[in-house]
Amino acid sequence: MLPIYFAPLEGVTDTIFRRVHHAHFTGVTKYYxxxxxxxxxxxxxxxxxxxxxxxxxxxxxxxxxxxxxxxxxxxxxxxxxxxxxxxxxxxxxxxxxxxxxxxxxxxxxxxxxxxxxxxxxxxxxxxxxxxxxxxxxxxxxxxxxxxxxxxxxxxxxxxxxxxxxxxxxxxxxxxxxxxxxxxxxxxxxxxxxxxNLFTPEDCHSLIVACPDTAAIMLGRGLIGNPALAQSLNGGENLTLASLKRFHDDLLEAYLERGPENFALIRMHAIMKHMLSGFTDNEKPRKQFRKATRISDYIEIANRLFECHELTDNPHFLPDPSAIH
Ligand SMILES: Cc1cc2nc3c(=O)[nH]c(=O)nc-3n(C[C@H](O)[C@H](O)[C@H](O)COP(=O)(O)O)c2cc1C
The missing domain is CATH 3.20.20.70 (Aldolase class I)
Structure with a gap:
């Protein structure tokens, strides 16, 4: 597999995110x-x-x-x-x-x-x-x-x-x-x-089409499926349990670092990318939109992990109405 770089996303892939991601998942050569x-x-x-x-x-x-x-x-x-x-x-x-x-x-x-x-x-x-x-x-x-x-x-x-x-x-x-x-x-x-490399198939077809590519850089796809680089390198695919452990450690790290509102903003930004990997995600998506307190966010996230499954190929899907 080619080297895989984690793209920089201001407001999402901050120090805490990078540290927790690196502790949970393999496969990323460099984090920008x-x-x-x-x-x-x-x-x-x-x-x-x-x-x-x-x-x-x-x-x-x-x-x-x-x-x-x-x-x-x-x-x-x-x-x-x-x-x-x-x-x-x-x-x-x-x-x-x-x-x-x-x-x-x-x-x-x-x-x-x-x-x-x-x-x-x-x-x-x-x-x-x-x-x-x-x-x-x-x-x-x-x-x-x-x-x-x-x-x-x-x-x-x-x-x-x-x-x-x-x-x-x-x-x-x-x-x-x-x-x-x-x-x-x-x-x-x-x-x-x-x-726009969001799935393993997206990555493989780019590499086949452009065999001289030195590395691929993944952004939203790797936030949506934090095990994408790991599984491309032959490691374990994303599971509901590994996603929940990652999510919960992120939440804990943000709550330790700053005010609740800071944790809320960060977790909303991350969850926005992950949600499309869950089955029947429309209702929780609406509920997250209304969550203005961290306690609401945690309740909805807990329910999401308890009552929903991951899709067969969990991945980020761009919202057609958003600019990113
Ligand atoms: C919210 C947001 C913040 C970003 N911040 C940066 C940044 O600080 N530096 C940078 O080079 N690119 C930044 N980007 C661009 C990403 O690194 C990347 O090029 C973009 O998301 C496209 O890759 P993707 O389709 O794999 O997500 C940002 C993109 C988004 C959506």
Missing amino acids: IPFVSPTKNMFFTSRELYAISPEGNEGVPVVPQIMAKDASLFLWCAQQLHDMGYTEVNLNIGCPSSTVTAKGKGSGMLRTPDVLAAFLDEIFGKSPLPVSVKTRIGYASPDEWPRILSVLSSYPIHELTIHPRTRSQMYTGTPYRECFDEAFNRLSCPLVYNG
Whole structure:
């Protein structure tokens, strides 16, 4: 099996989630930490420090991610991460959020390939760490991809993860698989595929169709079925009992760490991905939506695990009405 990376999902795959996942399931080679975005004050907030500190991530193979458009801020941050002992840093040029793109960061950088090239010139010239990159294929249209590829081909990218959607697609619509294929003709760095791999079959067909792929990165699929990487590597498939143990340990860890509301927000975000793996999930889905206290959440979750089964192939299903 190819290496499997856990995608960074801001607000979901935080330090606690990564630690508990790594303790319960095997099969993930690296966990990408959701981005930190350095500011000109050049210090990390306590929230950022908790996310990236080697102590908080002890025993978990993590890679930090930076989102920046100012090369000097990127380099400051990369130096700090180097000094903490990291051996790779990931650059985010794919985030589609409008608050991010409005500042010209994330996928906002894809709008101006010349500015992107000037930024990459500086960071690849001076970075104290190997830089991997996570990108989309364009801002408004896949027609932008050849130009972006031509910019990226000039740099010694450690690994390039491609989420073959445009910024305008957010997380909806079909990924442009042909754009991923095209990258093999234009780049010599290892290429990682990311996007809509939710089941073992999705992963196998991608690997068969693109045999030169260096690794696959799984996000929502691995939250929905936290044993996906484990079973792809020949380990145990997800069971109701293993999912419940994972769920309950997460809940306990969040309740230990912060206020009940924090635990509630996190558990809602995680459960949203897991619910589609349960039989007859419409009623509990409605009940979860109304749960505004952690005690309500726990009651509904307990009932879910007692009264429902997992489907034959439990996996995340995108909500057609949501942006992700
Ligand atoms: C809520 C949310 C938060 C995300 N946060 C990040 C992030 O911090 N950094 C990043 O590179 N990608 C981020 N992503 C994108 C994911 O890493 C991934 O590319 C996306 O979910 C598509 O992969 P999937 O179909 O396997 O889920 C985020 C996506 C979502 C839905």
